[in-house]
Amino acid sequence: MSIVTVQLGQCGNQIGREVFNSICSDIHGTHGLCSKKENESYRAACKERFFCEEESGVPVARAVLVDMEPKVISQTLAMAARSGCWRYNDGSHFCQKQGSGNNWANGYSVHGPRHKEVIMNLVQKEAEKCDRLGGFFTMMSMAGGTGSGLGAFVTQCLRDAFPTSFILNHVIWPYGTGEVIVQNYNSVLTLSHLYRSSDALLVHENDVIHKICAQLMNIKQISFRDVNQVIAHQLGSVFQPSYPAECGSHYSRNPLGDLMETLVPHPEFKMLGLRNIPQMPENSLAYSTFSWPGLIKHLRQMLIANAKMEEGIDWQVRPPTLGSCSHSTTKPLHFNTSIANLVILRGKDTHSADLGSFQDPSLYTSWLNPQDAFNAWKTPRAFNKYEKSASLVSNSQFLLKHLDSVVGKAWNMFASKAYIHQYMKFGIEEEDFLDSFTALEQVISSYTSL
Amino acid sequence: MTQSVVVQVGQCGNQVGCRFWELALREHAAINKKGIYDEALSSFFRNVDTRGGGDGADIYRGKICSLKARALLIDMEEGVVNEILQGPLRDVFDSKQLITDVSGSGNNWAVGHKLYGCQYQENIVEKLRKTAEHCDCLQCFFIIHSMGGGTGSGLGTFVLKLLEDEFPEVYRFVTSVYPSGEDDVITSPYNSVLAMKELNEHADCVLPIENESLFAIVNKIHQMSNCGKLGSTVKHNSVVTSSRGSAIAAQEKPFDAMNNIVANLLLNLTSSARFDGSLNMDLNEISMNLVPFPRLHYLVSSLTPLYTLADVNVPSRRLDQMFSDAFSRDHQLIQADPKHSLYLACALLVRGNVQVSDLRRNIQRLKPCLHFVSWNQEGWKTSLCSVPPVGHSHSLLALANNTCVKPTFMELRDRFMKLYRKKAHLHHYLHIDGMEQSCFAEAIASLSDLIEEYNELDATKGGPRTDPSRLKIAV
Numbered sequence: 001m002s003i004v005t006v007q008l009g010q011c012g013n014q015i016g017r018e019v020f021n022s023i024c025s026d027i028h029g030t031h032g033l034c035s036k037k038e039n040e041s042y043r044a045a046c047k048e049r050f051f052c053e054e055e056s057g058v059p060v061a062r063a064v065l066v067d068m069e070p071k072v073i074s075q076t077l078a079m080a081a082r083s084g085c086w087r088y089n090d091g092s093h094f095c096q097k098q099g100s101g102n103n104w105a106n107g108y109s110v111h112g113p114r115h116k117e118v119i120m121n122l123v124q125k126e127a128e129k130c131d132r133l134g135g136f137f138t139m140m141s142m143a144g145g146t147g148s149g150l151g152a153f154v155t156q157c158l159r160d161a162f163p164t165s166f167i168l169n170h171v172i173w174p175y176g177t178g179e180v181i182v183q184n185y186n187s188v189l190t191l192s193h194l195y196r197s198s199d200a201l202l203v204h205e206n207d208v209i210h211k212i213c214a215q216l217m218n219i220k221q222i223s224f225r226d227v228n229q230v231i232a233h234q235l236g237s238v239f240q241p242s243y244p245a246e247c248g249s250h251y252s253r254n255p256l257g258d259l260m261e262t263l264v265p266h267p268e269f270k271m272l273g274l275r276n277i278p279q280m281p282e283n284s285l286a287y288s289t290f291s292w293p294g295l296i297k298h299l300r301q302m303l304i305a306n307a308k309m310e311e312g313i314d315w316q317v318r319p320p321t322l323g324s325c326s327h328s329t330t331k332p333l334h335f336n337t338s339i340a341n342l343v344i345l346r347g348k349d350t351h352s353a354d355l356g357s358f359q360d361p362s363l364y365t366s367w368l369n370p371q372d373a374f375n376a377w378k379t380p381r382a383f384n385k386y387e388k389s390a391s392l393v394s395n396s397q398f399l400l401k402h403l404d405s406v407v408g409k410a411w412n413m414f415a416s417k418a419y420i421h422q423y424m425k426f427g428i429e430e431e432d433f434l435d436s437f438t439a440l441e442q443v444i445s446s447y448t449s450l
Numbered sequence: 451m452t453q454s455v456v457v458q459v460g461q462c463g464n465q466v467g468c469r470f471w472e473l474a475l476r477e478h479a480a481i482n483k484k485g486i487y488d489e490a491l492s493s494f495f496r497n498v499d500t501r502g503g504g505d506g507a508d509i510y511r512g513k514i515c516s517l518k519a520r521a522l523l524i525d526m527e528e529g530v531v532n533e534i535l536q537g538p539l540r541d542v543f544d545s546k547q548l549i550t551d552v553s554g555s556g557n558n559w560a561v562g563h564k565l566y567g568c569q570y571q572e573n574i575v576e577k578l579r580k581t582a583e584h585c586d587c588l589q590c591f592f593i594i595h596s597m598g599g600g601t602g603s604g605l606g607t608f609v610l611k612l613l614e615d616e617f618p619e620v621y622r623f624v625t626s627v628y629p630s631g632e633d634d635v636i637t638s639p640y641n642s643v644l645a646m647k648e649l650n651e652h653a654d655c656v657l658p659i660e661n662e663s664l665f666a667i668v669n670k671i672h673q674m675s676n677c678g679k680l681g682s683t684v685k686h687n688s689v690v691t692s693s694r695g696s697a698i699a700a701q702e703k704p705f706d707a708m709n710n711i712v713a714n715l716l717l718n719l720t721s722s723a724r725f726d727g728s729l730n731m732d733l734n735e736i737s738m739n740l741v742p743f744p745r746l747h748y749l750v751s752s753l754t755p756l757y758t759l760a761d762v763n764v765p766s767r768r769l770d771q772m773f774s775d776a777f778s779r780d781h782q783l784i785q786a787d788p789k790h791s792l793y794l795a796c797a798l799l800v801r802g803n804v805q806v807s808d809l810r811r812n813i814q815r816l817k818p819c820l821h822f823v824s825w826n827q828e829g830w831k832t833s834l835c836s837v838p839p840v841g842h843s844h845s846l847l848a849l850a851n852n853t854c855v856k857p858t859f860m861e862l863r864d865r866f867m868k869l870y871r872k873k874a875h876l877h878h879y880l881h882i883d884g885m886e887q888s889c890f891a892e893a894i895a896s897l898s899d900l901i902e903e904y905n906e907l908d909a910t911k912g913g914p915r916t917d918p919s920r921l922k923i924a925v
Binding site: 010014069072098099100101103145178179221222223227407409412413417419422438441442 | 586589739741742743807808814824825828829832918922923
């Protein structure tokens, strides 16, 4: 099944390009340390999922690019074409001249309705090119005006036009100390609206990725390109083909569907976090060896202690002992409770990897059977030159603290009515803000009481 | 890509404007080696086919034929505009973009605003419409004027009001040069306060500039260039006050150095909208992020570095120094000290070879010494443009919405009251048709209200932070 990607705004487009780059370099780079047959079937599955074959032989990404100003899209199209191994479809982009001015209301209430038809036409065309549509993957940031506001509107339109398709929103959480001053407002409005129409929100935080670049990748002068490449690698490690069942014979035909099924059992809980190990500069790869027990142990502790990367994990945090009756009082602080987890293993000897520790019921809330709460996908085909790599997609309290802090700051600003006149100019009233705040307080409360 | 139109009014406005166009041409010439009319150029220039003589059609693509500035030059006396038309920039302006008269405004706001405003209203609107028609997507008007005189102050603010009426959706950025204490125009306080009322009500963003600050910066650079420290020669075309290296070899006149600073300010402000970068910032984002309440739209600006040294082996310590300088009182373009006042919001527009990690490192470093308002503790707006200005490898423009503008306004009010109490020179204003004593009363009230708003914000500075309680949800 194929996934149609919708790239929205500067961030969405910049990251989208890196994702396709990373996927392409993965399938062309190495033979993936597995048999030729395995490699062939991996490549075929990947190509069907993300690209459309053309007569010229250069694969065309199944993507629609949307932005309210032209500079980023032209750059993105040009860079893709220059790579030589893939490109975007010439007709699948839409841009305007003026941008959204970091104003969510402008993106949602003005640009959205105005350009709905054109954008949805482009999406429809891409969807029709797929033999079987597996769903939509939208990429956006929460801080600006287009990705956030127009992104929320487009997600709603996708839901209306394709009521039975899966929609996964990839959302970038901006740096805590401002890229945009009104980013907290934009984030609150975006999250509350996406929650209604999307199936799940997969979140990447700029601060976290920045730390990974600094401490694990040893990059001295970190640019947005570096950050985007790490994000692309992490996304690739989840969405590249893998076997969903223990003795599966086919690569998963329905990646988005499988993901949703395993991770989103309840519509109140849609926020997914992503962790991927190991992560290191390319030139160190040759000198490093990993073992599955080691990787799995680290990943599990990262889950429990809510660590953002392999370094600095707090090993003191332990899951609560089973049998304790009242959850909230006896649960240790900083322990990250999960609803559901998905681990994806890629590389040598995955069949020998033991994931029993992830099925420990104390990691999960009480209302799901631990057997249902945990799933694993594997493939012997190594990803992007890493001999072994393990990813964790988790529906847990990962993002709770951060969400709470963003809502708190936005509320603080709202109480003084700062910047509200800018949103009212485009039709978002105080009531709309209050609705969004209420929706998110509900989400926070639900996750807190796990 | 969007277009912007520059409206330069009065002697000061036109002189600064002139510097702006020259530096803009220099900047584009340095980047646009192939002479192709591209999107970046189109934001300020039209490409006109002049082969048939006179005003030909606009050419939207291909080679540059003849560049015409998207500008309107307005002055009520002919001297300055004539000089421009006889000078090296004569081909950049169309005769249809000029509005002039002979006798000037006599440093009288009422003459500029009421008399000439009324007289030239139709003419101005028509020319504005014409300029707007040439634009595919007009986003912003930049008005350049001074506050202390008659034309720039009076007619300039009249044009501002017209722009709001005729083009309500286009942003209005005003660069205003405020008079200093020792201004030789006695009635400058009257003119400034009357103009302030208009700025309060009709401008989207105002960038106040004071001559004293510009003068201090010019002196600083002079000292630096002439002190002859071994091994620290200054690259001449990098100096923020010079226009060396522009294709037009002009003789530098007395106010040129100071005006170049303001011209550079405007270039840096629009750079991210014109050129590529990893984190773009368009002009509409400036107003969105930096104006939390409609009337508090006065932004204090600072430009760094002021020059680059010819010495190539510059360690990256210089980069951090650039950020520190942006917050020092010597680099601000008005007499103010933002570090010791309260920030409502701050924007950093970085150009050149600077990455997001440098930006973040410096924000982390500088944050502890700055005071931000309680509801905007992390109020930073940042942008990265990959094209540096001419002669530099990187540069920074900082725009701050800060209560440090308050002293400037308070002084203005004091000077106004000194004259007003004695009713000095009032009769010059009152005998103009449409001008009444109430205009003065309203203007000073408007200024006082503005000062009061800043006072209220200052009162919250350093006080205990009580965050409002959050919404309670029934579980």
